[in-house]
Amino acid sequence: MKHILIIGYVWPEPKSSAAGSRMLELVQLLLAMNCRVAFASAAALSEHRFDLNAIGVTEKAIALNCSSFDEFVRELQPDAVLFDRFFTEEQFGWRVAQQCPTALRILDTEDLHSLRQARQQLLKATQQMAVDEKARQSVSPVRATAAELYTQMCTSDMAQREVAAIFRCDLSLMISEVEMDLLQHYFSVPAALLFYCPFLRQPAINAAGVPDFSARQHFVTIGNFRHEPNWDSVLWLKHQLWPLIRTQFVTAGVAAPELHIYGAYPPPKATQLHNPKEGFHIKGWAVDAHAVMQNARVCLAPLRFGAGIKGKLMDAMHSGTPSVTTTIGSESMSGGLAWCGAVADSADEFARAALELYQQPSLWQEKQQQGFNILRDYFYRCDYTALLQQRLRTLEENIATERQANFIGQMLRHHQHKSTQYMAQWIEAKNRDR
Structure with a gap:
């Protein structure tokens, strides 16, 4: 891979959140692979954002539901696109597939949003039975088995959207072995679509x-x-x-x-x-x-x-x-x-x-x-940087075969073009008429 586009849900803030640190690690990994990296986001520029230009990354502000992105990515023609969380894959994945069909599509999940939401809903359900605010805020943490979580998640809109995005991508980066097990054993996600890499940087233990x-x-x-x-x-x-x-x-x-x-x-x-x-x-x-x-x-x-x-x-x-x-x-x-x-x-x-x-x-x-x-x-039991670099090279060399094996992903991409695409185009046309 020579040219990588990262589409950020937000601009990375490594001093504000673990997600920001994670994104900066990925950027640095790609730079270490001698890739040219561009980072695009539709989010507003934030106070604590990292200066990507300072490390040689091209920054680009993009817009949601706007065909200007099509022109941008068609001209850029990246070898791979990394989506920061499933929301960005929903917004821009179909556009990337249209304009750059051979580009690898990689999803950085950060964590499984639908799992977090399911646990939050279970907590709120218990809190609703409390008699006052003190009792409501004294409810114990959620304790639910994988089977109970699946029951909560399988009918939720977010879980269906998130798992669909994982299937549509060529590879999803995971930071939790528990979440990988849940996806494989309850949502039938093939192991080949998931890659475990909790951290790419291993600071010395002092x-x-x-x-x-x-x-x-x-x-x-x-x-x-x-x-x-x-x-x-x-x-x-x-x-x-x-x-x-x-x-x-x-x-x-x-x-x-x-x-x-x-x-x-x-x-x-x-x-x-x-x-x-x-x-x-x-x-x-x-x-x-x-x-x-x-x-x-x-x-x-x-x-x-x-x-x-x-x-x-x-x-x-x-x-x-x-x-x-x-x-x-x-x-x-x-x-x-x-x-x-x-x-x-x-x-x-x-x-x-x-x-x-x-x-x-x-x-x-x-x-x-x-x-x-x-x-x-x-x-630190593994060198996840080296493992991920090798997996990306193997994926690039065998992309046709790996996509052929992922029929569900092909099917979901086909139907996404008929739903997300048309919704985005309708929103763009509506905004243009204002």
């Missing part, structure tokens, strides 16, 4: 270079406020978990530490929760997330729903910061190895684990080492 137990203080949680699981976790902390944790310290006769909550784009409803008297500090944007994580003694990640790999927990491992999270938070994050802290789905267990980790140096050091073990023995 156990000696991080602050020790005595040099750290306070709890921390971090995550983009626009990401719904992160905002939900802040609400659970505010209404139930943090009061319980502070009570644990009081009962133990120890001065309660503070909770520092960082994340990009905090809305007014989040900043209004700031309450120093309760030790509940909404800090907002973190210029250096790793420095923030390294200075904290324990990371809290009480995720009640979600999917994929959790960037805050990866940052915690690299920073040598033990964490307390939920089963969903730890999903696809350890490969069965001992967790680098505690996994708790009940509020009482969560609070108790937070106190123990914060107060016991020997336990804290043991869990810190387990985080380094997870990085080394699970996430």
Whole structure:
């Protein structure tokens, strides 16, 4: 492949979200393959966006439901197009297929959006039975088997759209083994259409270079406020978990530490929760997330729903910061190895684990080492960069054969041209008549 077009759902912000870091890793991988890379997006230019021009990537603003994209991609004639999440494949996939039929079509799923949505719906269904806001925000995390999740997902519009996009593409990049298993065993997605690569960059594990137990203080949680699981976790902390944790310290006769909550784009409803008297500090944007994580003694990640790999927990491992999270938070994050802290789905267990980790140096050091073990023995067990490069080369060499084997993908592309295409053209014509 010589020329690659990436169509971004948003402009990458590696300091705002794990998705932004992931996208930058992919860009750097393609540049390392000596590819010319163009990045196009219909999103507005954002405050914290990475300057792609600075690393030799051509940037292009594009429009939704507009034939100007056809002219752009026809002139560009990329060898491959990478879609950032299934939404962009829906919008632009049929246009790419028309103008550049031989170009590889690659989907970066980030995480399985329909899985996250299914869990969110299950959580909301339980919350609807609560008598007041405090009870509503004290509901435990979603616990559902793969079969139960499939039952929830199989009739949903989002799951049908997302899985259809996976079939239409030549390859989908996955970051979660749990999600790959769900797609293959419940949605009948062929293994050849999926490629597991959780991370492409493997920073050195520097156990000696991080602050020790005595040099750290306070709890921390971090995550983009626009990401719904992160905002939900802040609400659970505010209404139930943090009061319980502070009570644990009081009962133990120890001065309660503070909770520092960082994340990009905090809305007014989040900043209004700031309450120093309760030790509940909404800090907002973190210029250096790793420095923030390294200075904290324990990371809290009480995720009640979600999917994929959790960037805050990866940052915690690299920073040598033990964490307390939920089963969903730890999903696809350890490969069965001992967790680098505690996994708790009940509020009482969560609070108790937070106190123990914060107060016991020997336990804290043991869990810190387990985080380094997870990085080394699970996430770094393979050179995913080399594996992905080889898979892309093989796909390029055998694209006709691989597409022929994916009849469902061919069928879905045929019908997509008769639906998504006509809808987009209708919207364009309507906008032109205004």
